[in-house]
Amino acid sequence: MEFFAGNALLANGWARDVVFKVDASGVISGITADASPGEAQRLGHVVVPGMANLHSHAFQRAMAGLAEQRGDNADSFWTWRQTMYGFLDRLTPDDVEAIAALVCSEMLEAGFTTLGEFHYLHHDPHGRPYDDSAEMAGRIVAAAAATSISLTLLPVFYAHGGFGGLPPAPGQRRFINDINGFARLMESAGRHLTHHPNARIGIAPHSLRAVTVEEIGEILPLAADGPVHIHVAEQTAEVDDCVAWSGRRPVEYLLDSLPVDDRWCAIHATHMTPSETEALARSGAVAGLCPETEANLGDGIFDAPRYLAASGRFGIGSDSHIHIGLAEELRLLEYGQRLTSRSRNILCAPGAATGDSLFRAAVSGGAQALGQPVDGLKPGQRADFVVLDETHPSLAGRPPERMIDGWIFAGDKSCVRDVHVAGRRVVAEGRHIARGRIRTAYAKALGAAAG
Structure with a gap:
């Protein structure tokens, strides 16, 4: 052709x-x-070129706008999470497939052509595995194939409710696996992917509060040569809890404990010290930034100028799908920096066009993060x-x-x-x-x- x-x-x-x-x-x-x-x-x-959307929780599209009523005390990511736990209790596999198809179609209409699905809704509402442990993952694959978006499926390993291997909360029962169960899920998910011509698989240890570094070491071989994604340092409370437990901040602890390289994607990485920011850039990993979700949840603002000055790579995702917009994610990424620095045209070189620079960088970073051949038109x-x-x-x-x-x-x-x-x-x-x-x-x- x-x-x-x-x-x-x-x-x-x-x-x-x-x-x-x-x-x-x-x-x-x-x-x-x-x-x-x-x-x-x-x-x-x-x-x-088409853009990769490197971080998605498809089912959350259906709860967009449901957590915008102020509670009795200060609202935060943690209060939003309770709303999310209550919402997902009744979702069936058919529901998840229908929601994911809408997400995929809206991404395509916005200019995203590849989806990275950080998929952790595995079990039935009682926390029991389906007969096919990758039933829910298979519904994501089916939705992606039906809409023709390319897919990197990132099944999530989620084992604990807090740092140090704390027991999971009741609202997390649909996410939880042990290592053997996760291995079976990965095997089944791989079979589902044979039905999509432009799909591949990686793994997603959910976060350092949900998975121990020892467990991450055990599941890394399941990724083979695929990508490895992890939430890290999204909220200040997470940072404080990590320091209280380990004596180190999350990104510092991650980089010290695991072989982070260019296959990895650090999702959010919002709260880093200057030394952590520069160390993450040196690792070759991609920072997975989701500005609209991070703003909606009140997470904070990523130190993009320092990270880019250290040759860090980034991509963008729509995460909770409070809104799906390629332009809006990149716009808010730049505007957040403008608001904190009280200046303009921050995330580009002198003489360069800001939107053009952001777009090109996100295309390349997203392709790397998802391990897909979508690194521009070449x-x-x-x-x-x-x-x-x-x-x-x-x-x-x-x-x-x-x-x-x-x-x-x-x-x-x-x-x-x-x-x-x-x-x-x-x-x-x-x-x-x-x-x-x-x-x-x-x-x-x-x-x-x-x-």
Whole structure:
């Protein structure tokens, strides 16, 4: 197959009149700039690469907005978590598949073409494994395959309720496994992945409060060469508890205790000292940043300037799905820094365009974190094309080189016209090709869950 773009953001910069050759597996095999379109399929005037959404808890999309009533005392992540525990009690496998399909379709409409699902809702409402221990994981795979988003499935190992191996709380019963049970879950999940052509698997030890470092060492071989994701240093209370238990801060403890390298993704990593920030950057791991969720939960602001100055890599995710928006995640990442520093254009080099710089960095970091061939538009990478609407008011009249800035800082998902995954169009004129069916199934599932 061949595709033609009037202007395209390639791995080495913007190019005009670009022909992409795409093989039968949906991978870019060649690129020619300043070319005649010939018989190639026209993509559009401005084409950019698809983005990886590196951190998702799909089922939480259905509770977005349900934790916005103020309690008697100060609300925090920990009070939100209690709402989440109560919400998930009645979710069935059918519900989870319907919710995940909506999440996948909304991601695609926003310009995300690869999903990293940090999946920890494993068991039935009583905490008992299903006959297939990866029943719930299989529903995530089915939803991703049905919507055509690429998937890195990250089954979560969750064993304890606090640092030092404390017993889990009742609300965590649907998450809990021992090491043997988790190994069986991973084996079954791998079988489900054979039904998705653009899927792979990694592992996700939930956090240092839910898994001991000894247990992480035992489950690491289950990842083979796949990614390893972990929540770390998201809240100040977590940091305080880790120090009280171990004498070290979470990121310090993680880096001292485990072989963290470029296969790892540290989710949030919000509360780090300067030395921890620089050490995480040196490790080669990706920082998985979720600015909209972190703002919604009141987590805090990541020290991005110091991290980037140390050559740290990052990607973005929509985590709890309080909102799914590629532009909004990158915008809030930059705006958080502006608010704390009281200056502008923080997360880019002098003379560079901020939105463009953030977008490129997140594309590359997300590809690394998910172990997927989606590191921009270049040979050997998946043919994931996001076509921007050059007539959108936030983009109209701008040269292609400034359209990403317009999209990130003045636009939203309405700037995305079409999306292709592995050369196949799955979003047309801003709508997922199965949007109606997906939304009907979602509404039915939520009605049943509430009944």
